[in-house]
Amino acid sequence: MAKILVIDDEQSIRDLLEKLLRREGYEVVLAESGWKGLELFCQERPEVVVLDLKMSGIEGLTALQQVRRLNPDQLVIILTGAGTPEKEQEVRELGVTEYIEKGTSLSLIGDSLKRLLRNPDLSFQRVDIKRCERGEQGVFPADDIRKICHVVKTLCPFGL
Numbered sequence: 001m002a003k004i005l006v007i008d009d010e011q012s013i014r015d016l017l018e019k020l021l022r023r024e025g026y027e028v029v030l031a032e033s034g035w036k037g038l039e040l041f042c043q044e045r046p047e048v049v050v051l052d053l054k055m056s057g058i059e060g061l062t063a064l065q066q067v068r069r070l071n072p073d074q075l076v077i078i079l080t081g082a083g084t085p086e087k088e089q090e091v092r093e094l095g096v097t098e099y100i101e102k103g104t105s106l107s108l109i110g111d112s113l114k115r116l117l118r119n120p121d122l123s124f125q126r127v128d129i130k131r132c133e134r135g136e137q138g139v140f141p142a143d144d145i146r147k148i149c150h151v152v153k154t155l156c157p158f159g160l
Contacts, residue, residue: 002117003027005046007037007063008079009055013102017050017079020106026113034058038066048075048113053091054082061087064094075116079109 004026006017014030021028029044031037035058041049049067053060060078067074078091081102088099098112 001025001027002047002113003029003044004048004050004113005029005031005037005040005044006050007031007034007055007060008050008052009033009057010052013052013079016106017109020110021113024110024113034060034063037063041067041070047117048077048097050077050079050109053078053080053087061091061094064091064096068094077109077112077116 004021006014006021006028008014008017009032011032014032018028018030029040029046031040034055037049037051038058040046051060051063051067055063060080064076064078067076072095075097076095077098077100078088078096079100079102080087083099083101091099097116100108100112
């Protein structure tokens with residue numbers, strides 16, 4: 001089953017998510033800070049990162065920027081209790097996959113994970129045309145990706 005990295009400085013949230021996600025069959029890796037989360041992100045290579053925005057030390061937004069630098073296509077769910085419309089817009093511009101307010105139904109997190117893992121192309125991923133041409137981008141066979149990228153490059157020579 002998929003590996004999920006949960007980065008949240010609240011022990012109770014980490015414990016709750018670990019219980020919920022393990023019950024759903026996911027492998028769960030926990031980090032109590034943004035720094036620890038980035039370290040585990042590099043070591044564990046999770047399919048999905050669940051990230052709190054407001055943490056002590058390195059904030060979630062900074063952690064998200066680093067995750068994007070390391071893997072622009074990473075599936076990331078923001079789970080925050082300190083969200084504002086401006087913050088949501090800011091993280092959406094960084095390509096966050098889902099934005100969920102703490103206090104909503106836990107089933108929403110589980111539903112989001114199932115949907116994203118079943119259809120990762122539904123996320124707000126950015127396409128890197130160079131990686132695409134090498135067959136490294138997407139869920140299709142490399143030859144299909146190269147053909148698709150050729151068409152995209154022809155129609156949109158400046159990239160996506």
